[in-house]
Amino acid sequence: MFHDICLLVMLFLGVVGENYLVSVSAAILLLIRLIGLDQLLPYLEGPGLRLGLTLLILSILTPFAIGRITTEDIIGAVTRPQGAAAIVAGIAGAYLGARGLNFLETHPESITGLVIGTIIGATFFKGIPVGPLVAAGMAALLADFLIGS
Numbered sequence: 001m002f003h004d005i006c007l008l009v010m011l012f013l014g015v016v017g018e019n020y021l022v023s024v025s026a027a028i029l030l031l032i033r034l035i036g037l038d039q040l041l042p043y044l045e046g047p048g049l050r051l052g053l054t055l056l057i058l059s060i061l062t063p064f065a066i067g068r069i070t071t072e073d074i075i076g077a078v079t080r081p082q083g084a085a086a087i088v089a090g091i092a093g094a095y096l097g098a099r100g101l102n103f104l105e106t107h108p109e110s111i112t113g114l115v116i117g118t119i120i121g122a123t124f125f126k127g128i129p130v131g132p133l134v135a136a137g138m139a140a141l142l143a144d145f146l147i148g149s
Helices: 001-016 020-034 038-063 073-077 080-106 110-124 132-147
Strands: none
Touching: 001 020, 001 080, 020 038, 020 110, 073 080, 080 110, 080 132, 110 132
């Protein structure tokens, strides 16, 4: 029952904050629970994360596949300040994502805080909840800074 209330709260926050990714996700999970298909949930948690990351990378790489990225675009990415900033940010994001995955594996209790923070960021700050691994990496760095390794 507590799980359903949490999902209803997330659905409500998603609707109020006009974040349809949160709303639809909470509604689908609620539906899965209400129709008794709870055995699907572990597949959404582990493999679902990897599938979601794969789909995200597919969407990012699609402009290469359809020819929308040109040689000039690639040259610009390494010669313009915005391109250089994007490369550095990409490296930082990948590094933080790896740190985040390790952090979540070694400190599973932090998942609750990340979910709450992600919902708050998505609902009240018009964010998009696509960065939990990077957020976990940031949490790992912050925890290292505050309490040491």
